[in-house]
Amino acid sequence: MNVAIDQTEDFDQTKAExxxxxxxxxxxxxxxxxxxxxxxxxxxxxHLADMPPSGSEQIAEKTGLSERYIREWxxxxxxxxxxxxxxxDKTYYLCAEYAACLTTDAELGNMAVFAQHTSLLGQMEESMIRCFKTGEGTSYGDYPCFHQIMAEDSGQTVVAGLFEHILPLVPGIQARLEQGIDVLDAxxxxxxxxxAMAEHYPNSRFVGYDLCADAIDFANAQVKERxxxxxxxxxxxxxxxxxxxxxxxITSFDAVHDQKDPQDLIDGLKMSLKSGGTxxxxxxxxxxxxxxxxxxxxSALLYAVSCAHCTPVSIGQGGxxxxxxxxxxTAETMLLRAGFRSVEHHRLEHDPMNVWFVSQV
Structure with missing residues (x-):
């Protein structure tokens, strides 16, 4: 039976509009x-960042793309x-201030990298409808270009500040890496x-573990190339x-929350550290x-990515x-529960989105 909505004077027309x-x-x-x-x-x-005001034909020639599609874009x-x-004169121009947020090695960080998440969300719509109806999950392989997007993200949030901002959070670790230690990226x-660490610290030994074969194949190809x-x-x-x-x-970069059992993983990593390890x-x-x-x-983007990727990927593993x-x-509670001697969390001034935990055995 349909129930009519009683629109009394309490209905705020301006609010609705x-x-x-x-x-x-x-x-x-x-x-x-x-x-x-x-x-x-x-x-x-x-390409636009390197060009003066130019017509669509010139931009198409510079980019090697179709002029008609370039013009519509x-x-x-x-x-x-x-x-x-x-x-x-029908010319287009990307100013330097906007290019500083949209180009490779952009001064303020390439925000266009994160736009790919929104595009990926649209591609996953049918899969998400199934998940909503069944309560089932997904697998990493269901997401086209996921590891490419995450690698670009990591390049900006992790690699770019690794030696100047991130490793210094761990007392004495850079000196130990220079001398030679055993390192795992989980x-x-x-x-x-x-x-980046392996190139910077040739005396140390590095191992990376990941569930996804395509990501590992790419990483090993980089080892050979370098x-x-x-x-x-x-x-x-x-x-x-x-x-x-x-x-x-041991390090983990944006990898723990979508594991099947984050607490189990953290417990195992803690037990895998040598005395005095971090x-x-x-x-x-x-x-x-x-x-x-x-x-x-x-926050809205992160919750959306969680709904479309991180939550279903964990559920798909039985998590x-x-x-x-x-x-x-939650992360801090799990680290303390694992039995680390000390757990500290840090936030970097240039990176408001992430938290960095340094846990000592």
């Missing part, structure tokens, strides 16, 4: 973000206020951070992992409490599905 306007802005922005992802993948922003960028347009993905002899990567399910007192230093864990720095995340950077926003409090 303002919300409708806001929804319209969201639709516009969502479409723009997908086009930003496309521009990133095709390197259009990089440029129209999105113009009406979104990203690319300037001169109607008199959940290494394509291994960008570990490869001719490194102090590092190897291995496909490995870390469920129930423990190699007693093998490692001096576990450095990076994860999303949001709170376990929804009300604390209302102003957290990119609890803690999700991307499992909360720094």
């Amino acid at each position: 303002n919300f409708a306007e806001r929804l319209g802005e969201m639709l516009n922005t969502g479409a723009t973000v997908v086009m930003i992802s496309l521009g990133h993948k095709l390197k259009i922003f990089d 440029l129209a999105v960028m113009v009406v979104s206020g990203i690319v300037a347009y001169n109607p008199e 959940g290494c993905g394509r291994g960008a951070a570990l490869l 001719k490194l002899t102090n590092i190897r990567f291995e496909q490995r399910d870390l469920t129930g992992y423990m190699e007693a007192e093998r490692w001096d230093f 576990y450095l864990m990076q994860d999303i720095g949001g709170s376990a409490k929804l009300e604390n995340n209302l102003d957290f950077p990119f 609890k599905g803690l999700g991307t926003m499992w909360g720094w409090e």
Whole structure:
């Protein structure tokens, strides 16, 4: 039976109209973000940043892409206020200030990298409908280009600040790495951070474990290309992992929250550290409490990625599905429960999204 909604004087017409306007802005922005992802993948922003005001034909020639599609893409960028347009000579221009957020090695970080997550969410819609209806999960292989996106993300959030900001969080670790120690990256993905350390510290020995064969294949190809002899990567399910007192230093970068059993993994990693060893864990720095995340950077995007990826990937492994926003409090509790002698968490001034835990055996 249909029940009519009683629209009394309590109904705020202005509030409804303002919300409708806001929804319209969201639709516009969502479409723009997908086009930003496309521009990133095709390197259009990089080419525009190096060009003076130019016509669509010149831009197409510079990028090696179809002029008709370039012109339509440029129209999105113009009406979104990203690319300037001169109607008199029909030229387009990307100013340096905007390029500083949209290009490779951008001064303020390449925000277009994160736009790829929005594009990926759309591709996963049918899969998510199935998950909502059945309560089932997914696997890493269901996500096209996932490891490529995460490697780009890691390049900005981890590798770029690894030696200047991140490793200094661990007292004395850089000197020990220079002397030579055994290092594990648990959940290494394509291994960008570990490869950087292996090149920087030739006296140390590095191993990366990850569940996904495609990521490991990519990482091992990089080892050969860079001719490194102090590092190897291995496909490995870390469920129930423990190699007693093998490692001096273990890292995990944005990898723990979507594991089948994060507590079990942390317990095993702790037992795998030698006496005096350290576990450095990076994860999303949001709170376990929804009300604390209302102003957290990119909170809506992070919850959406959690809904479409991190939660179902964990459930697909038989896990609890803690999700991307499992909360720094949850992570800290698990580290303390594992029995580390000390657990400290840090936030970096230039990186408001992540939290860094330094746990000592």
